[in-house]
Amino acid sequence: MSIQKPKGTQDFLPGSVETWQYIEKTARDVCRRFHYKEIRTPIFEHTELFQRGVGETTDIVEKEMYTFQDKGERWISLRPEGTAGVVRAYVENKLYGEPDVSKLYYTGPMFRYEQPQAGRYRQFHQFGVEAFGATDPAIDAEVIALGYTIYQELGINGVRVEVNSVGNPASRAVYREALLGFLLPKKQLLCKDCQSRMERNPLRVLDCKVDQHHFIGVPELLDYLDEECLSHFAAVKKHLADMEIPYEVNPRLVRGLDYYTHTAFEYKAEGIGAIDTIGGGGRYNGLVGQIGGNDQPGIGFGIGLERTVLVLAAQEVAIPKEGELQVYLIGMGEAAEQEITKLLYRLRRDGIVAETDYLGRKMKARMKSADRFQAKYVAILGDDELAAGTIAVKEMSTGEQTPVPLTQLTDWIKARG
RNA sequence: GCGAUCGUGGCGAAGUGGUUAACGCAUCGGUUUGUGGAUCCGACACUCGAGGGUUCAAUUCCCUUCGAUCGCCCCA
Known part of the structure; x- marks a missing residue:
C-alpha cells in the first residue's frame, strides 16, 4: 500500500495554493500599512512554554498537543497556537527594551491533535498579529480593525465582529462565583455538557446552544467589571466607532485560552458548516510576565486560514490569477x-x-x-x-x-x- | 475522546456471491506525416483503501485496521 498523508493534514496543490498566496499577500499588505513587522519563530518550542502560556488546564495543553522528547530528552511540543512563541521571542530578544510599541505579525502552521471536521485540521494555518507594550485602548481597536480590514480586502462579505470585555482576573473571579451561585440550583436542569462545563470553565456555559431559556436573569460579566475595565472597554468601542468598524457587543463571548484579559473579540462568518468563528483574539496583560519577561501588556488575534479559504470558496470570491502562460x-x-x-x-x-x-x-x-x-x-x-x-x-x-x-x-x- | 455516513481507473460515478468490472469526463492515438477549442473511430482498472475470515467462489457477507466527510466536545 502506498503511504498516505497523516490524518488531518492536507496537500495544497497547484490550482488551490493560489488562494493561499492571495490570502497571505493581502494580509501582509494590510499589516504593512498598519505598520506591523513580520516575526518568524520556531514551529516547536519547549512544552513548558505552552503549559505556562496557554494554560495547563486548557484542552489544548491537556490533550491536544503534539508532545515528544527529543534525543536530548528535552520535552518538545509542536506549537498549538502562535501567541506563546511570539511572546517568548519578544521576551528572549528583549524587544521590550525598544522605545516603541512592538507591532508584530506571523503566519504559519499550527498543530493540534483533534478529530478533523469541516474547517478543522491537525495541521492548520494561522495568520496573526501581536502588539506589545501599550495598554491604550486605541491599540485594541487598531488590532480589531486590522483583522477586519484583511477580511474586507479579501473580498469577504458579512464578517461580523463580536467584542466583549472579560475584565481582569480579580473581577472575573468575583463574577465566576456569582455565576456559579446562579447555576448551581439549576444544575440538574442543564444539559450534560453544561454540567461538566460548570466544573471546568463555568463562563463557557453561557455559550450553550440547547439550554438558553435557563439563562434568563443570569448575571452578566459586564456588570461585574470594575471602573478601569469598564472605561477601557468603553474607549475601545469609541475607537471602533470612530473608525466605522461595525461591531456587536456579545456579553457572553468567552475565549478558550486562559491568558485573555479585558478585550476579547471574534470574527464570524456563515456558511462553512458547524463552525462560524474564522478568527479571534484579545488582550493578554499578564502573559508576558508569566512567560518570564518584565510585565508588558499585549493584544493580538489569530485568523484561521483554512476557514478563510472555506469562506472565500463559499462566497465564490474570484482569486486574481498570476503567472499565466504568455x-x-x-x-x-x-x-x-x-x-x-x-x-x-x-x-x-x-x-x-x-x-x-x-x-x-x-x-x-x-x-x-x-x-x-x-x-x-x-x-x-x-x-x-x-x-x-x-x-x-x-x-x-x-x-x-x-x-x-x-x-x-x-x-x-x-x-x- | 464519542457518534453517523463513506472508501471502485487521473476525476466523477454504476454494479453483482461466480465466464470479459457499466457509463461520463479527462488523457493518448487515428481520421489530417506543420496548427488548438467541434464531430467521428480506437486505446485506457492482472482490479474494486489495507489485512484477515466465511465460502467451491468475494469488489460484493463478517471482523479488524487505515483514511475521508459531517456532527458533538473544544477551537482557528
Missing part, C-alpha cells in the same frame, strides 16, 4: 528545436512566461497543450521560418498568425501584452 513555443525539426532551447531561455530571462513541449509530441498535441495552458500566443518555428529568421506567432484567441523576426519576439510580446 507564449508556448513549438519547434519542428532538429535545427528548430535547438533554436527553441535558446529562445525559450531568452524569453524567460526577459520576463516572459514561456513554455514548450518535453514529450516529443506532434504538432496537434502541442497545440492542444497550449490550449489547455491557456497560452496567449503560440510561436511556431520550422525550417521555413528558420530560413527566414522569423517565427510564426499565433494569437490563440483570434487565430491570427503573423511572422515575427526571431530577435524581436520578446519586444513583440511585450508590446502586445
Whole structure:
C-alpha cells in the first residue's frame, strides 16, 4: 500500500495554493500599512512554554498537543497556537527594551491533535498579529480593525465582529462565583455538557446552544467589571466607532485560552458548516510576565486560514490569477528545436512566461497543450521560418498568425501584452 | 475522546456471491506525416483503501485496521 498523508493534514496543490498566496499577500499588505513587522519563530518550542502560556488546564495543553522528547530528552511540543512563541521571542530578544510599541505579525502552521471536521485540521494555518507594550485602548481597536480590514480586502462579505470585555482576573473571579451561585440550583436542569462545563470553565456555559431559556436573569460579566475595565472597554468601542468598524457587543463571548484579559473579540462568518468563528483574539496583560519577561501588556488575534479559504470558496470570491502562460513555443525539426532551447531561455530571462513541449509530441498535441495552458500566443518555428529568421506567432484567441523576426519576439510580446 | 455516513481507473460515478468490472469526463492515438477549442473511430482498472475470515467462489457477507466527510466536545 502506498503511504498516505497523516490524518488531518492536507496537500495544497497547484490550482488551490493560489488562494493561499492571495490570502497571505493581502494580509501582509494590510499589516504593512498598519505598520506591523513580520516575526518568524520556531514551529516547536519547549512544552513548558505552552503549559505556562496557554494554560495547563486548557484542552489544548491537556490533550491536544503534539508532545515528544527529543534525543536530548528535552520535552518538545509542536506549537498549538502562535501567541506563546511570539511572546517568548519578544521576551528572549528583549524587544521590550525598544522605545516603541512592538507591532508584530506571523503566519504559519499550527498543530493540534483533534478529530478533523469541516474547517478543522491537525495541521492548520494561522495568520496573526501581536502588539506589545501599550495598554491604550486605541491599540485594541487598531488590532480589531486590522483583522477586519484583511477580511474586507479579501473580498469577504458579512464578517461580523463580536467584542466583549472579560475584565481582569480579580473581577472575573468575583463574577465566576456569582455565576456559579446562579447555576448551581439549576444544575440538574442543564444539559450534560453544561454540567461538566460548570466544573471546568463555568463562563463557557453561557455559550450553550440547547439550554438558553435557563439563562434568563443570569448575571452578566459586564456588570461585574470594575471602573478601569469598564472605561477601557468603553474607549475601545469609541475607537471602533470612530473608525466605522461595525461591531456587536456579545456579553457572553468567552475565549478558550486562559491568558485573555479585558478585550476579547471574534470574527464570524456563515456558511462553512458547524463552525462560524474564522478568527479571534484579545488582550493578554499578564502573559508576558508569566512567560518570564518584565510585565508588558499585549493584544493580538489569530485568523484561521483554512476557514478563510472555506469562506472565500463559499462566497465564490474570484482569486486574481498570476503567472499565466504568455507564449508556448513549438519547434519542428532538429535545427528548430535547438533554436527553441535558446529562445525559450531568452524569453524567460526577459520576463516572459514561456513554455514548450518535453514529450516529443506532434504538432496537434502541442497545440492542444497550449490550449489547455491557456497560452496567449503560440510561436511556431520550422525550417521555413528558420530560413527566414522569423517565427510564426499565433494569437490563440483570434487565430491570427503573423511572422515575427526571431530577435524581436520578446519586444513583440511585450508590446502586445 | 464519542457518534453517523463513506472508501471502485487521473476525476466523477454504476454494479453483482461466480465466464470479459457499466457509463461520463479527462488523457493518448487515428481520421489530417506543420496548427488548438467541434464531430467521428480506437486505446485506457492482472482490479474494486489495507489485512484477515466465511465460502467451491468475494469488489460484493463478517471482523479488524487505515483514511475521508459531517456532527458533538473544544477551537482557528
